[in-house]
């Protein structure tokens with residue numbers, strides 16, 4: 313751990329450094345309250361590596377990556393950023409940026425290798441050291457329980473399609489709550505359940521790679537049910553940590569003003585947003601989506617919806633781009649005129665403000681909102697000077713943080729903002745081809761190099777501290 317806020321990785325702070333990076337000028341022009349938390353985010357499978365070390369069991373992603381053609385560059389998270397061994401250096405780096413919070417996830421099969429039965433003390437101890445390290449550096453730990461790496465042994469029993477997995481998840485949540493719940497600032501049950509259900513079980517492009525719409529709908533229900541029951545179990549522990557869930561959301565706009573496009577936008581909004589928000593906050597599934605699913609609608613047992621609708625302390629929102637709906641699916645982002653990231657996603661910061669404002673309007677029950685992920689993939693070549701001059705990402709972060717500031721000004725109860733991601737990492741089906749980090753990772757040497765965007769974020773945070781002191 314660094315004794316001070318200095319890092320061997322970053323140049324010493326100076327007004328010139330701030331000017332050199334350009335800071336985040338648009339973001340800085342907005343006012344963020346003193347208790348607003350800025351942080352960085354990662355997830356276990358994407359950075360840890362050590363896939364089979366110290367008693368860890370295999371996850372569905374370990375299995376999926378071995379399927380030919382599943383991952384664009386035929387890679388896996390076997391080594392990733394070797395964060396399992398380099399976590400202290402990585403925490404020093406986060407501290408040196410001046411981030412107040414670090415959002416990370418726990419690998420379920422690292423702490424309970426088969427998802428049932430014995431716990432793995434070595435895995436638990438790793439996360440305990442990590443959380444202690446975060447706190448020792450004066451930062452808050454934001455823990456996510458499920459960032460997609462389900463134990464393979466549970467998948468073999470039916471995975472999220474099996475109702476018994478809900479029970480296993482509640483045990484996992486309670487176990488982690490008992491072990492770390494007094495030390496972490498926040499616990500999120502799931503990260504992006506839509507992705508697990510749709511990409512994992514309907515389109516099959518993510519683990520476990522299944523293609524079955526009915527199963528996907530059932531999976532989404534089990535994820536929500538397990539969320540509600542886990543919140544109940546964690547609440548009973550009387551922890552100081554705030555409890556919530558993280559959804560991937562986008563505002564969906566009709567591509568044209570035609571009635572057909574507008575109707576499509578409503579349905580797409582239903583599938584992405586209301587399917588999760590309505591049960592979480594209103595106690596029902598949206599009727600139009602149930603009708604759309606017809607016989608594929610999930611089996612819901614009496615009492616399930618009341619369990620899902622547990623009061624939570626925060627809603628985390630992962631925002632990357634807007635959604636556009638056209639009845640004939642003719643909308644093509646490439647021709648929209650908006651700049652695109654390396655993922656081909658449109659850069660549209662206004663969508664973040666629109667999303668946050670509409671969420672607060674439609675779901676005032678969501679008491680506190682956080683942007684738990686936001687960022688962009690860009691090609692990021694290393695320059696001859698050894699640095700990464702990622703002006704596009706710096707601009708992306710600047711305008712999106714400013715968009716959060718605009719939502720705050722319009723009365724949205726925002727609690728914080730986390731950059732995705734601290735490090736370049738394993739971007740799921742895209743492998744290592746897409747780089748989301750504000751810190752460059754040379755995978756051959758594991759050298760970390762803060763990109764210009766990291767320096768600009770650091771300077772923005774320093775300016776904020778200075779103005780709150782001045």
Ligand code: IFM
Nearest residue numbers: 355504630685732739748
């Ligand atoms: O890398 C992912 C992350 O794991 C979940 N949210 C979206 C990110 C970018 O695709």
